[in-house]
Amino acid sequence: MIEGSKIFTPYRAVGLVSNDIPLVVRYIKSRKENLIVTVVGNTIHTYGAQKLGLLSVGNPHADPIVAVSADAYHVFTSSNKIIYAWRRGTELKHKYVGHKSDVHLLMPFGPHLIAIDKSNRMCLWDIKDEKLYLDMDFQKKSFEISALVHPASYINKILLGSKQGKVQLWNLKTCKLIYSFIGWDSEVVVMVQAPAPDVIAVGLFNGRIILHNLKFDETVVDFKQDWGKVTQISFRTDGFPIMASGSELGHIALWDLKERRLLSQVREAHGDSVSGLCCLPNEPLMVTSSTDNTLKLWIFDLPDGGARLLKKREGHSAPPLFTRFYGSLGNTILTAGEDSTIRMFSTVTELLNKSLGQASYNRKAAKKKKLNLDTKKLPAILSLSSETSQEKSWDNIVAIHRGKRIVTTWSTHLQKMGKHKLVHDRFMTGDLRSAVATCLNLTVCGNFVVIGYDSGHMDKFNVQSGLHRGTFGNPTAHKQCVRAVVAEGLNHCVISGGQEGELRWWRLKNCRGLKKIDMPEGISKLTLHRDSGLLGVTLEDWSVFIVDVDTISIVRKFYGHSNQVTDLTFSPNCKWLISASLDSTIRTWDIPSGACVDCFIVPVPPTSIAMSPVGDFLATVHTNHLGVYLWSNQACFQHMSLRPLEESFQPSAVSLPSTAADVSQMPSKEGENIEEIVQDIDIENEDEYKSPEQISEELVTLAVLPTSRWLNLLNLDIIKKRNKPVEPPKVPKSAPFFLPTVPGLEFKFAVPEGEDNEDSSRVKKKSSFTYEILSPFGKKLKSGEFDESMKMLLDMGPSSVDVEIRGLDPDTGGSLDLVVKFLDMLEFSLEKKCYYEAVQGYLSLFLKRYAELVINNDLETKRDEEAGT
Incomplete structure (x- = not known):
């Protein structure tokens, strides 16, 4: 049995920024910069605070990371029951094994590391020797640890918070409980050391924020935010007595500690819970992360002391549903999904990622009110179509939305949603008001878009003006729902597929019908390779047909999927047809031989796939996953001999690519720039200059x-003899003026001798030969x-x-x-x-x-x- 895929190997995932694990900020003295560490699945990302650019991607763990922490030398991560210590984010230095359950809390403690697992066991590890220094068990019923902090200037002491609301101060050297605080009858979510000595900020599940003095066991300040649980707390250290707190609704509150009041608030700073929040040391900057897959950098420069968004890195906040490559170079991927946004991801560098915004009925009103989660938002984008021919002239992307009859236009040049919302007047009144747009396709010239509806109608609109330019059929193009529509490369005809199983040809110019083919089952999806004129047809019986558009005949039939086929894509040379199905398999069909030559299983069913125009990558999106996953096509780098798979072939599972590029699996081309995919970068210690003597x-x-x-x-x-001139140099007619020189290696002028010089005799003395x-x-x-x-x-x-x-x-x-x-x-x-x-x-x-x-x-x-x- 062949392991994995013969053609595609995991390369890397794009569009992933952060999750529910809090971020960590480290200051690197040699770089004079703060580094931000976030968690994405089973890897860690390191960003530079100056430009918020991705510096490195950590090596993937076997299981998802559940906790992360850092000190001046290491980044500590816990995955399953194992703790790892990394240098430079990629070099594994230490490994701590001994926990019997998952570790969910980590904190460096000088030369030691404190780890708390879900069985309520606290372990103190020696970082250098990887030995267990201390082991303590707590009773879950009376004191289940939920937060911990090391109070400043409290030597060998640690403060533990519990889900029961109690707080305890322990001495780790003597293993004794020093003091037990009564608590506040609510779960302790987060504890942070305040700038003032002996004061700890405690964030509770009920929304209260307590600034408590440990020395006198007194509450200094008691705040209450109305947005539910306090997820994170941080203090400004640049001279302003400001405390920032995050909520599970995505809001951020700024509290004035001197006046003991709410100073400002950032509404809807994130679309989901604020998982990470940290004010950068001695700078008017604050960095936040969230489960909505965003990382944002804020600056405190507003007149009221509030924060303004300075930079951000973001991906899809909900799973993408549709993906296609944009342009002919294969460097940009278009995606759209459940969050109603269209994004452009670069396969070269994260800095080129762009967002075209969120679809809204009234974009101006939504932007004016600054509502990211406004009620005017359109539903999820199910499908889109794009062309590059008129991208700078007018809108060049059209998209359909779940359960809506309108079609929206977008512009990649302006990077925003267009002004047109395409809908026919017949759908505004009567029984057709419930009609829904089901498919669409943009012509190769970029002037027209053909839209199909579940009522059987099919219309043509002008993209530039948004006007209706024709209707296919009389009165409908199909008897049932129009499932798919494509326009061929010469703008001569349009092909549509209906739920009833008819494949029809229409003239684009006058919208008249030409020919049709009856398929054995209902049509669910069409994919056209415009250069070759081959049309991939997916039927409801999970089979795949290939139709020649010019001869209007079926040329290939493929059977093998055991569930609904979600998407099709052709290779650039039209040698392969690649199909994805809800049975979690991705199959590659060889069109000349009509056989399946490759098949592999992915952990999560794919919803959409796309092949790069140059054939180097296959992009996939999957259910309940926020990223876009790239697979390297090995046929671009080496010769491959593929054979048809046997009927008894059992495909093997292949894990999804991680965010770290697997360079070992992808041989590089000559002259290819691999700076962006090599992640093992020394971002902490720059190489010192050494002289040749050193x-x-x-x-x-x-x-x-x-x-x-x-x-x-x-x-x-030999060289002198070869370079000797054929003819001797000719003396010029009039010799230029020159001064006599002394023969020898060193250039010196000859000093003229006087007439009365005694040494003018040509007879040399014997003593002159002795030197x-x-x-x-x-x-x-x-x-x-x-x-x-x-x-x-x-x-x-x-x-x-x-x-x-x-x-x-x-x-x-x-x-x-x-x-x-x-x-x-x-x-x-x-x-x-x-x-x-x-x-x-x-x-x-x-x-x-x-x-x-x-x-x-x-x-x-x-x-x-x-x-x-």
Whole structure:
């Protein structure tokens, strides 16, 4: 049995930001930035507070994460009964095993970690040694732990809150109960240390917020929010006595501690319960997260001291129902779903994700009242159709809504909902008022949209003006509900499928009927591949047919699904037809052979699938899941030989992709930029600069010279001979003015000699032959300054290096001492592990010139004798 899929492998999920686990804020000193850690399913996301950009994605856990906490060095996560300690969000450093039930509360406590599981057991772990330091059991009936906090300046002490409303102060070093507070007859949800010493803020289930002094056991301030349970509490530390609290309705309250009153409130800050809330240290900023899959950054700059939304990252707050790729590059995915919003997700980077807004009957009124959950909101979007041809001219997306007869238009260029709501006058009165739009399709030119209804009617509208331009059929196009409609690529005809099983062809220009085919069962969905003219037809008996649009004939029949087929998509080359079903299977059908070549099971039934226009990804959305899941097509990266599956084939299950890109499963193309998919980034500790001298202690360093400066030294004679000019240089007719120079390596002008100079005689004295003629390099080498002489040699060109090495010869002005010191210089550089490639080139040229001299003479003895004489 083949494990998983032969074609598709999990790549990553997009559109997931946060869930019901509270966020954690960490300050990284080396980056001088606060990092925000959120939980998404079985992974953690790390965002930078400056731009709220996604920095890294943690490695996926085997089970969903139920608690997260962090200190200056680690991020702690608990999944099932195991606790993990991560560095940089991706590097697993420690693992703590020993709990008998799921761990739901975590808190770092100096060099230890406090963990409380659902069996009401508290464990104190040594972070470094991974050993259990303390183990305590509490009685659930009398004291079930629901919150904990370490009071500032209380050494070795911890404050525990319970669902019974009681609070206890424990000394963990002596394992003794120091004091038991009476409580407030309501479940303690959250406890936070206040800026004032000995004061703890306690958030209760009944909406009360208590600021309690532990030293005197007295309540300092008692607030009450009318929005139900207090989910989170945080304090500003930038000089303003403000406390922020979150509620389960998504509202945020700001309390003035000095005046002891409600200062401001942020209504509907989130569409669901505020799961995470934290004021950034010493900054007028506040970050919040929610179960509505959003992460928001607020700034306190309003005149009344309130908070204003500064940045946000968000995805669908309810499961998406429909997805399609937008454009021809395959970098953008369009999705729509239960939250009545249309979103654009980028497969390249999270920064390119966009929201087109929420569908509303009166968008201006809803925006004016700032109602995210207004009563004017339209129901869920079931299907949409888009084109790119007129995206900057007018609206280029049309969508239908659950149980509604109107069709809305949207613009990707303006990133908002359009002004048109398309509906025919016949549906405004009479028995047809209950008609519902069931399908639609936008023509390839972007000018017209064809809409089908459950009453059997089918209309054509102009997208630019919103006017009705024709009706198909007389009076209806089908006897029963119109289930699907598609427009072919040349704008010549429109194909519609009805519940009664008829597949009809219509002329787009005059809306007249052309031909029809009777299918064996009712039609539920149509998918057209415009380039090839092949039409995928899904029937109510869970079978899939392929119809040739040009010849109007059935060319393939596929059977295999055991439940309703939810969506179809063609591969770009029209070689495969991919189908998804409520039986949780995704099948790939080979159209030329007419056989199923791949099948795998996903944990949750898919509701919609789409294939990328370039064929590299398959996008799927699933029931009760907020993300869009990408699957990598292995056929784009390697040759695949697929065979038809046997009738007895049993598909295996494949888990959904996590938010971390699985690079190992997807070979990269040449020239592909994989910066956005590689997640193992050191975001906490930047690499320190090391000089070549520091690196050479561990590694060998290079001179980093051009290869022409050292690689061709052995062949320098051949190169000069090859580059020698064919004709000798010609002397110009009138020689330019020039000053005489002294021959040699160093450029110097010749000093004119006087007529009465005594040394003008051409007969040289014998004493002139007893001194060495040394260049500046030779002088440095002779004095033993090997480092300086090596640097001088590195600055020279190949010809100059050859001249200097030739000048070491005793017969040309050098000496055996210079020859030995040249070797000592090379040895000195090798011991320092520097200039490795240059030293090899110089040594090769030296041996080429002086190999015979080295073999025939003992250089050390000769040098000593020469020095003695």
